[in-house]
Amino acid sequence: MNKNFKKTELTEKVIDKVKSGQIKMKSKMHFILKTTLFFLITSFTALFVVFLISFIIFILKANGVWFLPGFGFKIIGTFFISLPWILILIAIALIIVLELLVKNFSFAYRRPIFYSILIIIMFVALGSFAIEKTKMHNDLFLKAKEGKLSIAGKFYRGLEKSKSPYMHKGIILEVIDDGFYLKTFNGEILAIIIDSETKLPLDRGIDNNDQVIILGERNNNEVKAINIRMIDYQKKSNNLKMK
């Protein structure tokens, strides 16, 4: 009896609050807008992560760091130091945010996090590489150089400055007997010395106008090359021209 009384009492209390207007139902539109906003935020975050990672790949290729692992295990430390860690950490943080957002959808939370993380990483990786294959970043880079890109412009404009003191990239001006002259993307002329210990591209020789990355210690305007690699990436576009 007591239980029944309590049951009625609770129902009465709730209905009284409804009737008196103390509690009001949120409209359907409120939830439609909320869901739409949530969906847009999730989509925007996903697209931004894809853009950011493709930008990181673009930076790494443009400043040559991308090619460093190919020079051998010895310079792996240089490779890690040269990575754009702030951007990488932002990308990781955004992937975590994306995972938290996606976890609100039943298709994601009903399965272990492992799967949703895996799908996000695959989506981001495929999307980033697909964008990176387009000329989008090159075009944005050009706009940044012309001062037409305000917000992200400074990120693009800083690209040509290499961080690694052992890495020099540019275009071969003239091949000489013991090496060649290199015009770097910063506009400097360096004499690159090649000896028997220098590792050269295996598939082809080097020639004038080749875009290359040289690994080696600089001494004034001379660099004793340890390793030389071609930059095929930058040949795809004529946009990255020498100053």
Add this chain to the structure above:
Amino acid sequence: MSNSKIKLTDEDIARIVQKGKSESFGLLVERYEAKIIRYAKRFLFNHNDVEDLAQEIFIKAYVNIQSFDTSRKFSPWIYRIAHNEFINSIKKKAKEPLPLFDLDIIFPSLISKEKVENEIDRKELNKMLDKCLNKLNSKYREPLILRYFEELDYKEIADILRIPVSTVGIRLKRGKEKMKLFCKKIDYYE
């Protein structure tokens, strides 16, 4: 009139409330009041404000009823609201630690198949749950309540707790194992 109301499903009533007949919400309160209070008492065994919490749950359900998709089942939806309310209550009172991070929800597991106990096992389990449930951590206690007292399936429990379906299976299995150990300690079998 009364009989025709009884025939309505929870989802039908929710649809009527959504269309503006607010007083019909009372039917849902009547149907779920005992269940929610029972769930609260079993999950928050050391709280003494379960009636107030139940009222808060129904108020939240009413305020948000337009977000309920009537093509889905109503019970997991209201239990989800209840779960959130209980977790907030535990956090506020800091009476017991809540798991912050759980490896169970990260990696896939093989223990995911829904297990159907026979009648004898079920009765025995319910008796043990009555005696030893409060000894369990909230992480194991809640799935056991939802499964064996509220009789929800794994998918519904996964929707309420927002955890993978396989994790529901793991927590139920481990929860039962732990509970049996506790029951043994308090000489339940004697």
